[in-house]
Amino acid sequence: MPVAAVDPLAVKQEMSYSLGKNNVNVPVDQDEVRSVALSVSGTTVTSATVEFYKRTFGPYRVRTTVTLLDGNGNTISTGTRCRNYGASTGSISETVAFTQPVSIDSVYRVNVEIQRVNAC
Amino acid sequence: MLRVRQSLPLFLALLVSSAAYAAALALTSSSVDQLGMGEGNVDRYYVRVLSASITVNNDDFNNQITGGSVTVASTVPGTYVVTITVTTSAGTRTYTTTTTLSTSPATITFTISPLDYTAPGVTISVRADPA
Numbered sequence: 001m002p003v004a005a006v007d008p009l010a011v012k013q014e015m016s017y018s019l020g021k022n023n024v025n026v027p028v029d030q031d032e033v034r035s036v037a038l039s040v041s042g043t044t045v046t047s048a049t050v051e052f053y054k055r056t057f058g059p060y061r062v063r064t065t066v067t068l069l070d071g072n073g074n075t076i077s078t079g080t081r082c083r084n085y086g087a088s089t090g091s092i093s094e095t096v097a098f099t100q101p102v103s104i105d106s107v108y109r110v111n112v113e114i115q116r117v118n119a120c
Numbered sequence: 121m122l123r124v125r126q127s128l129p130l131f132l133a134l135l136v137s138s139a140a141y142a143a144a145l146a147l148t149s150s151s152v153d154q155l156g157m158g159e160g161n162v163d164r165y166y167v168r169v170l171s172a173s174i175t176v177n178n179d180d181f182n183n184q185i186t187g188g189s190v191t192v193a194s195t196v197p198g199t200y201v202v203t204i205t206v207t208t209s210a211g212t213r214t215y216t217t218t219t220t221l222s223t224s225p226a227t228i229t230f231t232i233s234p235l236d237y238t239a240p241g242v243t244i245s246v247r248a249d250p251a
Contacts, residue, residue: 035173
């Protein structure tokens, strides 16, 4: 007699992404993150492509930081990219490489922050 | 003698039904055994969310999130109920869909009622449960 199919059990059934938005007056920093995509080689996360919106006119430097966290909220890898951007406003895409290769199955949360900085 | 002859059909009927019952019982036990033995072989899945993006209604600072998309895969192919929760300091929106997931990422595009995109940002949670 055939046995009814059994639903798979979840080991990791949820992931979350946190995209940052700033509201700083001096110097003005109201940029916002709109998307992030992880690049995976096999199951290893190698880099992230972040798209953010540069809202304030004028050239300035922005540091993009992507943090990967495990199921306990511990940081397991980070990546940072800092560049000087031109005067115009608009969408900007940046690729951030991670310092520590980790398995996608270890990643429960992805945090993406951008920050206007004086120097990279 | 006559009474015995009269009772014979009834006796045979009882015998046949008892045998059938015993066989059914054995089959059920066997199935239960299979279930028990199979517990160790139940598939265990990991949800892989490879990207998350939001759609906004304009580029002003006081803009709103109207939807977005996520790319999702599961290590165990099958049909899943995928729940996407979008949260800012202004509130929470939830989008649910039933879809097939496999080890190859699938893009799920969603729309929500407008939600203020406030600082310090937005959290997009993606959860998949077997359908």
